[in-house]
Amino acid sequence: MNKTVNQKAWFLILPVLFLVAFSAVIPLMTVVNYSVQDTFGNNKFFWAGLEWFKEMLESERMWNALGRQITFSAIILAIEIPLGIFVALNMPKKGFWASVCLVLMSLPLLIPWNVVGTIWQIFGRVDIGLLGYTLAALGIDYNYTQDFYAAWITVIVMDVWHWTSLVALLAYAGLQSIPDAYYQAAKIDQASRWKVFRFIELPKIMGVLMIAILLRFMDSFMIYTEPFVVTGGGPGNSTTFLSIDLVKMALGQFDLGPAAAFSIMYYLVILLVSYVFYTVMTNLDKREGN
Amino acid sequence: MSELTQSTTRGLPKVNGSAVVMGLYLLFLLLPIYWLVMMSLKTNSEILNSFTLWPRDLTFDNYLTILTDASWYTGYLNSMAYVVMNMVISLLVALPAAYAFSRYSFMGDKHLFFWLLTNRMAPPAVFALPFFQLYSSVGLFDTHIAVALAHCLFNVPLAVWILEGFMRGVPKEIDETAYIDGYSFPRFFIGIFTPLVASGIGVTAFFLFMFSWVELLLSRTLTSVNAKPIAATMTRTVGAAGIDWGVLAAAGVLTIVPGALVIYFVRNYIAKGFALGRV
Numbered sequence: 001m002n003k004t005v006n007q008k009a010w011f012l013i014l015p016v017l018f019l020v021a022f023s024a025v026i027p028l029m030t031v032v033n034y035s036v037q038d039t040f041g042n043n044k045f046f047w048a049g050l051e052w053f054k055e056m057l058e059s060e061r062m063w064n065a066l067g068r069q070i071t072f073s074a075i076i077l078a079i080e081i082p083l084g085i086f087v088a089l090n091m092p093k094k095g096f097w098a099s100v101c102l103v104l105m106s107l108p109l110l111i112p113w114n115v116v117g118t119i120w121q122i123f124g125r126v127d128i129g130l131l132g133y134t135l136a137a138l139g140i141d142y143n144y145t146q147d148f149y150a151a152w153i154t155v156i157v158m159d160v161w162h163w164t165s166l167v168a169l170l171a172y173a174g175l176q177s178i179p180d181a182y183y184q185a186a187k188i189d190q191a192s193r194w195k196v197f198r199f200i201e202l203p204k205i206m207g208v209l210m211i212a213i214l215l216r217f218m219d220s221f222m223i224y225t226e227p228f229v230v231t232g233g234g235p236g237n238s239t240t241f242l243s244i245d246l247v248k249m250a251l252g253q254f255d256l257g258p259a260a261a262f263s264i265m266y267y268l269v270i271l272l273v274s275y276v277f278y279t280v281m282t283n284l285d286k287r288e289g290n
Numbered sequence: 291m292s293e294l295t296q297s298t299t300r301g302l303p304k305v306n307g308s309a310v311v312m313g314l315y316l317l318f319l320l321l322p323i324y325w326l327v328m329m330s331l332k333t334n335s336e337i338l339n340s341f342t343l344w345p346r347d348l349t350f351d352n353y354l355t356i357l358t359d360a361s362w363y364t365g366y367l368n369s370m371a372y373v374v375m376n377m378v379i380s381l382l383v384a385l386p387a388a389y390a391f392s393r394y395s396f397m398g399d400k401h402l403f404f405w406l407l408t409n410r411m412a413p414p415a416v417f418a419l420p421f422f423q424l425y426s427s428v429g430l431f432d433t434h435i436a437v438a439l440a441h442c443l444f445n446v447p448l449a450v451w452i453l454e455g456f457m458r459g460v461p462k463e464i465d466e467t468a469y470i471d472g473y474s475f476p477r478f479f480i481g482i483f484t485p486l487v488a489s490g491i492g493v494t495a496f497f498l499f500m501f502s503w504v505e506l507l508l509s510r511t512l513t514s515v516n517a518k519p520i521a522a523t524m525t526r527t528v529g530a531a532g533i534d535w536g537v538l539a540a541a542g543v544l545t546i547v548p549g550a551l552v553i554y555f556v557r558n559y560i561a562k563g564f565a566l567g568r569v
Binding site: 003004005006007008009010012013015016019020022023024026027028030031086087089090091092099101102103104105106107108109110111112113114115118119120122123127128129130131133161165169218221222224225242243244246247250251256259263266267270271274275278 | 307308311312315316318319320321322323325326329337338341343379382383384386387389390391393394395396397399402404406407408409410411412413414415416417418419420421423424439440442443446447450499500503504505506507511520521524535538539542545546548549550552553554557558560
């Protein structure tokens with residue numbers, strides 16, 4: 001849609017600006033403030049320049065957490081996006097069963113994140129959990145608090161359980177908007193199932209899929225509560241993702257300077273990647289509009 | 291026309307395949323929840339001493355413990371209070387902003403829009419400590435409004451984003467006709483435009499509810515007693531005598547209920563809603 005140029009529209013934005021300034025800019029400035037200062041207690045601060053940034057860039061701890069974080073986000077995106085599309089393709093198009101699927105699939109999305117953690121913590125326990133007990137009965141050695149692989153698999157399966165529905169529902173909404181005529185044309189051309197997907201369905205759901213990838217990337221990159229409840233970041237540090245490490249540093253050890261420097265770099269990484277996604281998304285939107 | 295798309299010979303096996311896929315997927319989704327519900331209906335001795343697929347010794351004591359103890363159920367009321375406050379605040383500020391973004395171009399509009407979105411990307415872990423200090427210094431620590439305002443960090447950008455998508459779908463001619471008819475902006479906006487995007491507002495409210503209800507890191511950091519959310523109250527089940535599994539499970543089930551109710555009410559809009567007005 002072509003828009004009218006109107007500078008007075010700024011007035012409509014003002015409430016948002018004030019609110020976001022209060023709830024985002026002020027706290028962010030606090031973080032910036034801490035990141036360039038040092039303290040010996042008693043609320044006395046000294047200028048430290050870029051010391052903390054240098055220290056964090058040289059610290060193995062941050063790079064390890066970043067590595068784990070990227071691995072985690074990559075794995076869950078690689079599972080959830082294809083699986084979500086696959087589920088969406090198999091959902092009933094309309095009627096009673098479509099409603100049932102929609103309602104049941106939305107359920108995990110509205111469970112508080114620590115309860116998601118609790119559910120899987122219980123589910124995976126060898127003594128009282130259905131999954132853990134079954135695996136133990138089958139003779140599989142599974143203990144997510146001690147074993148590196150078991151912990152990772154539990155955290156990943158939990159995230160797939162939690163969020164695949166979001167991808168599926170977005171893809172489903174995109175599929176619903178494809179007119180019947182497209183499928184009829186494909187039928188006349190005797191297109192194979194794969195070709196229908198590749199040349200009709202996939203391009204049509206690309207827009208909403210980008211939203212799904214953007215949301216899933218952002219949220220998986222800031223994941224905190226669920227793995228914290230299940231594994232507490234362990235065994236050792238093996239599931240300590242960036243947010244868990246940051247909270248440990250800022251609220252646990254009260255290392256304000258390093259934590260603030262860490263925060264800023266963490267935020268910048270998310271911003272950078274999201275900017276790429278966002279640019280791709282708006283370009284897709286534009287192409288669709290023409 | 292529809293006979294063309296539904297040839298029964300080729301359609302039938304495919305429908306079965308889909309049903310199997312959906313059945314398996316829903317089973318995967320529901321098993322952990324089933325287990326939680328079953329556990330909440332068992333006694334602790336049954337949970338710990340025997341492995342049963344459904345309660346042999348059905349009990350509602352776990353729920354009674356929660357619903358009769360004020361320190362438990364106020365957790366639910368606290369969560370509800372800040373979620374509703376957050377929804378109202380977010381919608382009130384996001385509606386005019388989304389209208390401006392969807393209708394007008396002005397200096398810096400694209401940058402502003404992306405900057406708003408960046409706040410949705412901000413990890414709550416980054417903001418936990420500064421929020422704690424900010425709200426403590428203005429005397430709002432441990433109040434519902436503090437949590438509601440903190441959640442605006444990610445909910446306001448989201449609301450603007452979703453509403454903008456829905457408003458773009460409303461033809462601009464409606465605005466122009468209304469202005470020619472002599473409507474002032476506030477009268478037009480409240481009387482004509484807002485009802486037109488009612489479904490968009492509903493979808494937005496659903497998402498605001500969702501993200502505010504499930505968040506714990508900020509709401510736990512900003513509260514101690516008076517506004518403590520239910521999710522944080524759940525840690526109480528860990529006592530000296532070990533974890534009270536039955537009560538923990540019951541509390542978990544009760545946190546799922548409000549979400550399930552909300553889903554039930556919006557079930558007809560879910561599919562479209564999840565596309566954020568962009569299909």
